[in-house]
Amino acid sequence: MVFDPRDGAGADHLGPVAIEIPGKTAELLIKLAGELGASTPGQVVAQALGVLQMVRAAKARGQRVVLKGADGREIDLAL
Numbered sequence: 001m002v003f004d005p006r007d008g009a010g011a012d013h014l015g016p017v018a019i020e021i022p023g024k025t026a027e028l029l030i031k032l033a034g035e036l037g038a039s040t041p042g043q044v045v046a047q048a049l050g051v052l053q054m055v056r057a058a059k060a061r062g063q064r065v066v067l068k069g070a071d072g073r074e075i076d077l078a079l
Contacts, residue, residue: 055079 029041
């Protein structure tokens with residue numbers, strides 16, 4: 001199955017999908033879910049994919065996504 005988000009078939013057309021991840025990654029997902037207040041590790045993945053999508057879209061437009069610390073230092077999010 002190939003999923004193209006531009007074809008109009010959204011999540012309502014797709015059921016749950018099982019993916020295999022290494023144990024350490026699963027531990028990190030569970031830890032982050034707790035820290036973020038997410039009810040499932042899948043919500044963490046959804047948020048992470050949203051950030052990835054935002055960075056890719058910005059790059060395609062010639063823009064940057066920057067994290068700026070309280071000290072004024074900046075870090076570019078890049079792929």
